[in-house]
Amino acid sequence: MNSFIRNVAVASIATVAIVSLAACASGASASSDSSKKSTVYFGVSAAETGPYAAYGEQFKEAFDLAVEQVNAKGGINGHPVALKYEDSQSDPKQSVAVAQKFVQDSSISLVFGDYSSAASIPASPIYTAGKLVQYGFNNSNPDFTLKGSEYQWSTSVTTNSTYEWEADYIKKQGIKSVGVTYLDTADWGIPAYAAFKAEAKKIGLKITDAEGVLDSSDDYRPSLSNAVAGNPQAFVHIGYGPDAAKIVTQLRAIGYKGKFYGGQDEQSFDGTADATGSIAGAEFLETNPAKNVASFVKAFKKKYPSETDVTGFEAGAYDALNVAVAAAKIGGTTRAGILKGFKKVKNVPSVVYGTITFDQSTRRPAAPKLTPTVLKGGKWIAIAS
Amino acid sequence: MLDTLIAGLLRGNVYALGAVGISLVFGVMNVVNFAQFSFFGLGAMLAWFFISTLGFPFWLALPLVLAICAALGFIINISVVRPLAKFLPLAAMLSTYAVSQILDNASQIAFTAQFRVFPQVLPNSNLHIGNMRFGTSDLVMLGTTAAVMIVMSLFLKYGKIGRAIRATSQDQEAALQMGIPVGQVQHVSFVIASALGGLAGVFIALYVGVANPASGLNIGLTAFVAATLGGLGSLVGAVIGGFVLGILEAFGIHFFGDTSRQIIVFVILIVVLIVRPGGLLGKVPLISIEPLTGTFLGKGRPLRIPKWVWPAAFVLIGIVIPLLQNDYVLTTGTQVLIYAIIAAGFTVTAGQAGVLALGQAGPIAIGAYTSAVLTLYLHFSFWLALPLAGLVAAIVASILASPIWGVKGHYISIATLGLGIAIVAIIQLVVPQGIYNIPVPEWFGTALNTPTTYYLIDFGVLVITLVIMWRIRRSHLGKVISSVGSDEVAALASGVRGRNYKALAFAISAFFAGIGGSLLAHQYTYIDPTIFTMLMSLLVVTIVIMGGVGLPYGAVVGAIILIGAMEALRFTPELRIIVYGLVLILVVRFRPGGILVKNS
Structure with missing residues (x-):
């Protein structure tokens, strides 16, 4: 009797397994008849x-x-x-x-x-x-x-085309030279900067200096002084909102007055006083x-x-x-x-x-x-x- | 420095509040409660709903949230946790995981999955010390944690039920013999913990500013680590653990950058557990009961499998299904088979050595990356890369895991969970981008990349895996490993070095995890770190528990049910996850020791 129950139990588990597989199959065939x-x-x-x-x-x-x-x-x-x-x-x-x-x-x-x-x-x-x-x-x-x-x-x-577009747009505004900071990260900032640089070279936008920075840093002044040493007409930051907020503030603090291209629709950047007037390319804008x-x-x-x-x-x-x-x-x-x-x-x-x-x-x-x-x-x- | 310290304190406060509830339930019921993570998300969403949608004031919404969470906690405890916790904490843990799936999904159906901006009921950046800004909200939160702690400790020290809670958490059986109504005590603890979870959820949302139904998971996990760090079961420990973790994390990020956050969290945990195996304030009992061993195996009603089942199953899975089924079933089948391989290998660790390692995603990732690099850059054949992937996974995982084998019980589970996450985080640091175009398996120039060939390769590897596992179990070595799992003290007394055999069992499991990772990599032809998540580790454990923790062939049944059911339930897309959770609960309810449990 005991072994009978066991057999039944085993058989029922096997059935459950088969039924669940069959359910996959029937689910698939049911949806295929149109x-x-x-x-x-x-x-x-x-x-x-x-x-x-x-x-x-x-x-x-x-x-x-x-x-x-x-x-x-x-x-x-x-x-x-x-x-x-x-x-x-x-x-x-x-x-x-x-x-x-x-x-x-x-x-x-x-x-x-x-x-x-x-x-x-x-x-x-x-x-x-x-x-x-x-x-x-x-x-x-x-x-x-x-x-x-x-x-x-x-x-x-793609991130690449975002920054190619940015180079084109800056050039179209009649700007001839830019200073650049970019996030020094292998997966995002470095390839994005490479795309920007290649496009800038193609269309004749001069990059006076480019500095790799980390978003976790707080004091960017040494990098920024280098980046604006060649008196670029405008400044580009390739990065996210929070780092752009710190950079734009310190950029103004060291007395640079050119246009700032960068930043992101993000709380900390939007709330930064010096960020007003920043320009960025948006994919989609509700108020368009x-x-x-x-x-x-x-x-x-x-x-x-x-x-x-x-x-x-x-x-x-x-x-x-x-x-x-x-x-x-x-x-x-x-x-x-x-x-x-x-x-x-x-x-x-x-x-x-x-x-x-x-x-x-x-x-x-x-x-x-x-x-x-x-x-x-x-x-x-x-x-x- | 001061800024970092304050940031750490604020962060730590959130962790502390979350950790208290986890620790409370663990102390009284010896159950790791995954549903607690869901209460974080649920509490936040309920508060958002009451305040933003219904326009209730915060001070009315908060008690409502607490009451709802407490009531839900009571229902969950009565229906799911308590019936199992009495004799099988592991089965109870599995069902709390199912409950958390159901709760998250019900909350998603009710509130949608969108991130909601949490109403700013209290100002959160109106004050500052140095450059560090914070707000009244943070102070209220800090005060709440302190008040909760004081009330809780007074209650536990002087209250009648509080004293009963402490007695129960010290020795459940003795408490019962002394006439303490253990059942009621557990209800009360569960209800308090659930309400605390809701409270923590509300404050987490206040701190972060946005919430969605799934947002409790990450902070919940860190809170869980904080509870472990402080010593599971110790409330003061939970609070200390929360603050210690928050502050060290803030300084770690300050020095090493945010990318290393997860590595920092788990390195802290592992270091603390090596120095103090019971956490900062937890006591390590002289004879600890491993969650997977002792009475556990004897509890299940075994199913004896008649001999004819083996050839029948072989013919069915290996011949009939590939011949008769379509590509969709076969593709689902490949996932079932690969996870069956990983889980079957894992039974040595979980079943025989009695170590419930929660980090199998780590060795799986090592195997996948090894195999990808060997075939893609060094042009190894897939057939050579496959065993090498297993070997490298076994070696690397063993080296990384070597310090943790002195840790016991639930702590080793959390330590391995951390190890798995840290391994994947390190891989992400080294190879941040995904690996593409991983070569598909070939046989003398023919690409074996159809669903049928993938299925047959996976089936072949599974058969070999099961044969090896069967040989290991019958060997002298297998018996020694089992002795460690069954009774570590007795094994030690007989001259068996439990630590070493646990490490060996883990290496064997890591080998098969690596093999599974390699199979996944060559089928997907693409891997990146986001594939190897904590949920992947949990799935492996769930499969093993479902099938019967010590049975390699049980893993096959577990994989068919857990991965097959996700596909089989596609006929009800809205309720898929909820039904999945219910199936899980029912299976655990009626076969708490696993479907094919073996008698010890």
């Missing part, structure tokens, strides 16, 4: 729960708004658009399974995501093998597309007077009345859906068609850049247009060009 043939499905691999859930929620709100608007205008050549969300928790263990699930689901013709490099890049080989475009609209890490295949695309601005931005912000706040701010995360997701739809309109709604569309699509209206056209060699926006902003009275305001 009764509505005319609907175009895009997959979203993002964190809906876990530590990154806040970003997943922002993406979802913007995606849903964009889908609503696209469908109201007749969808993709008459095909309505719908999204299939899968929660990856931005965890590679789950993002690879989600990738495989999307690849296998023949109704999916493009996938957005994932959020972090650690979740997106491990999934990339699976999307590539499945010939499915992985649109990592949020991946600012240049290597996501650079080291990926022709199936990895992104409309996020451009018509499409204003109508996006209005529609967003109407649909989500509890949201007080519209940030770059929502704007990026909103843009991404519109880019995907534009690509599908050109190349067709199949996986191959969407890839073809990405290779041809041009001048897609964007709330972040104005318009988006891909640089086909980097699979990123060509010459991403950031919005120049100036800090006035603790608020960043777009500079009308």
Whole structure:
């Protein structure tokens, strides 16, 4: 009797194991039959729960708004658009399974995501093998597309292009020479400065001196004296908000009067008295007077009345859906068609850049247009060009 | 200097408040309570909701938050923790982890995951000493910590229930024999701890300025370290631990920079535990009961596995599934198999040597990076890099872990947790960027990068792992390691050096963790430090406990359930994590010793 019970118990555990595996299988097959043939499905691999859930929620709100608007205008050549969300928790263990699930689901013709490099890049080989475009609209890490295949695309601005843009913008203001400080960090500051330097050389912007600094330091005066020794017309700091706040204060203290390019929309910088008048490139600005931005912000706040701010995360997701739809309109709604569309699509209206056209060699926006902003009275305001 | 000291004091105060609740529950119930982390986040969100959304004044919102947290704590204790804590603290710990998942997720559903700007109920930068700015809010917080401590210590010293709490934490069985209602005492402690968790959450949010439902985790972890530092179970120790950690951390950041914060925290912890194995104020009992040993194994009802199951399972997992299932199941299967390999190797440490190491992400990361560097830069073949990754992980992890084997019980768990986090933090310092394009496995020029080939490679490695584990368990060495786990004092009396065998067991586990890391790296083709998190370490431990802590093949069952369930529950996306938590609780409730527990 006892051994009978044991056998039953063992058998039931084996059944549980098999059933849970079978459940995975049936779950996958259930989602793959698409009764509505005319609907175009895009997959979203993002964190809906876990530590990154806040970003997943922002993406979802913007995606849903964009889908609503696209469908109201007749969808993709008459095909309505719908999204299939899968929660990856931005965890590679789950993002690879989600990738495989999307690849296998023949109704999916493009996938957005994932959020972090650690979740997106491990999934990339699976999307590539499945010939499915992985649109990592949020991946600012240049290597996501650079080291990926022709199936990895992104409309996020990379740190490199941010500072290339900055060099171009400074030059356009008629400034001929700059002094520079940059954060001496291998993963961010050094490559960002290298990009700025290369662009400056290309366009003939003179760098009188560049000093590497650490954000944890308090006294930057010795570095700053060196940096402004050559009397540059303007000053550039490549870094974050808090270090920029200390630098701009000490820069004024040593008597430098040129324009300060740097800083970040961040509490400590915004609250620094000497920071007023600082100029920085913003990807997205809620107060941007451009018509499409204003109508996006209005529609967003109407649909989500509890949201007080519209940030770059929502704007990026909103843009991404519109880019995907534009690509599908050109190349067709199949996986191959969407890839073809990405290779041809041009001048897609964007709330972040104005318009988006891909640089086909980097699979990123060509010459991403950031919005120049100036800090006035603790608020960043777009500079009308 | 003065600025740094004040910054450290403010930081330490937050840790101290958090640490008191953790220490209280531990002292009375001998349970590490992960749900306490959730109360930090929940307390903050509730306060935000009452003040910002409902417009309540702070002084009304605060008691409401405390009452809700206390009530929730009572429910959790009655339904989940107490039924298990009585005889299986480890199972109770696992279920508090499940409870914390449920609480975080319920809070996310209620309040959304957005970071909320916490209302500035008290000014927080209106005063300054030197250049260091602080505010009334910080002073109120400091006062609250002091008041809580004074009230608590008076209560524990003179109150009837307080004295019962102390008696219970000293010797539960003796207290019961003396007529102390241990059950009620535990309820009271749990309720107080939960309310304190909510209180700490509110003050943490006041200090940081923003909060979201998951924001309790990081400060919670540091508070947990502070409680350990002070000596688990000692309330004064928790407060001292909080301040010591806050101040040393502030000075460490001052001198070494913010990037080394986690390394500083855990180096402090490990050094303190080596010098004082029971924490600053904790007492080390002469004969300590390891959380995984002694009565633990005997409690489970064993399932005897008939011989036919083995070939059947081999055929099912190794042949039927790869033939019949689709790529999605196989990709999920690869993750299940890799974690089964890591967890099966871990059973030597957790099951046989009786050391509940919580830092397996460390050796996994070492294995992954070793294998990536060997194949990518030195052009080793994957098949050679795989065992080497295990070897390097075993050697490096053993060297780094060597000082901690004198530490006992729960303290060794926390020390290894710190070790795992510190290893990953060091890797991040050395290689801040991710490693790309890690070569996929090849067989005479053919790339083995389909889900089926990954699955079969992982399956092959798992079979080898299980055979090795089976051989080890049956060998003389395995019996000696088990003797250390079963009764360290008896083993010592028989001339077995427990320390050395624990270290050896850890090295064996690290070897398989390294192998698992290598397999992950070559499948993902990309690694960076954010992959190897504390949650990864917790998953390995959970799998082992779920399957039966001493059973390598139990790890396979544990991995199927814990990783498979996350995928299987995709049919209910909103409730996925909550259902997952409930499944975990139910399994632990009905098979507290693990699903396939073996009789000792």
